Amino acid sequence: MLRTILLGPPGAGKGTQADRIVEKYNVPHISTGDIFRANIKNGTELGKKAQEYMNKGELVPDDLVVEIATDRLMQDDCKEHGFLLDGFPRTVYQAEKLDEFLAGQGLKLDTVIDLEVAEDVLMKRLTGRRVCKACGASYHIVNVPPKQEGICDKCGGELFQRADDNEETAKNRIDVYNNETAPLVDYYEKAGNIAKIDGAAPLEETFASIVSALGE
Numbered sequence: 001m002l003r004t005i006l007l008g009p010p011g012a013g014k015g016t017q018a019d020r021i022v023e024k025y026n027v028p029h030i031s032t033g034d035i036f037r038a039n040i041k042n043g044t045e046l047g048k049k050a051q052e053y054m055n056k057g058e059l060v061p062d063d064l065v066v067e068i069a070t071d072r073l074m075q076d077d078c079k080e081h082g083f084l085l086d087g088f089p090r091t092v093y094q095a096e097k098l099d100e101f102l103a104g105q106g107l108k109l110d111t112v113i114d115l116e117v118a119e120d121v122l123m124k125r126l127t128g129r130r131v132c133k134a135c136g137a138s139y140h141i142v143n144v145p146p147k148q149e150g151i152c153d154k155c156g157g158e159l160f161q162r163a164d165d166n167e168e169t170a171k172n173r174i175d176v177y178n179n180e181t182a183p184l185v186d187y188y189e190k191a192g193n194i195a196k197i198d199g200a201a202p203l204e205e206t207f208a209s210i211v212s213a214l215g216e
Contacts, residue, residue, distance in 0.1 A: 010122065
């Protein structure tokens with residue numbers, strides 16, 4: 001059983017590594033965005049509360065985020081298999097509340113995984129994505145280039161750069177992470193349960209480092 005958190009800035013490759021962790025350890029992948037969408041779609045009380053803030057364009061308060069996340073962790077699949085948290089906690093306050101919740105259940109976190117990638121590499125990754133206008137297939141001008149520049153391999157459609165993949169937006173996303181979420185790294189360093197992993201290494205190498213850090 002595994003109970004861990006995946007930290008890392010936008011473009012660090014969390015999605016790819018999360019898929020691999022889930023497959024190897026057979027744990028539920030708990031993404032805050034997915035929990036919010038599920039609660040809103042199902043019309044739960046927590047979902048309705050969250051929707052009120054989102055409708056006003058406001059951030060959902062920490063305590064409500066904690067309530068929604070810990071409610072998910074109480075479900076049978078998490079009790080049976082553990083969890084991989086992605087996108088929660090986002091703040092030190094949320095991390096403290098998660099620790100309190102787990103302690104109340106007689107549980108604690110395993111090693112927290114922090115994917116480290118230099119900002120210039122993140123910028124290349126975030127601004128290099130190209131998407132097909134016709135079929136939605138995704139490419140990367142460096143990592144997964146199309147056979148013919150600007151043309152989709154699958155359907156021959158035109159490739160374009162999404163507005164949220166430009167340099168200004170990418171820089172802003174990284175800055176938000178550094179200001180809001182990076183203090184979590186210090187928090188878990190003090191707790192002595194964080195493993196810093198080179199997220200700029202080749203995918204297989206990064207995953208092997210994660211597996212090693214998790215004790216296998």
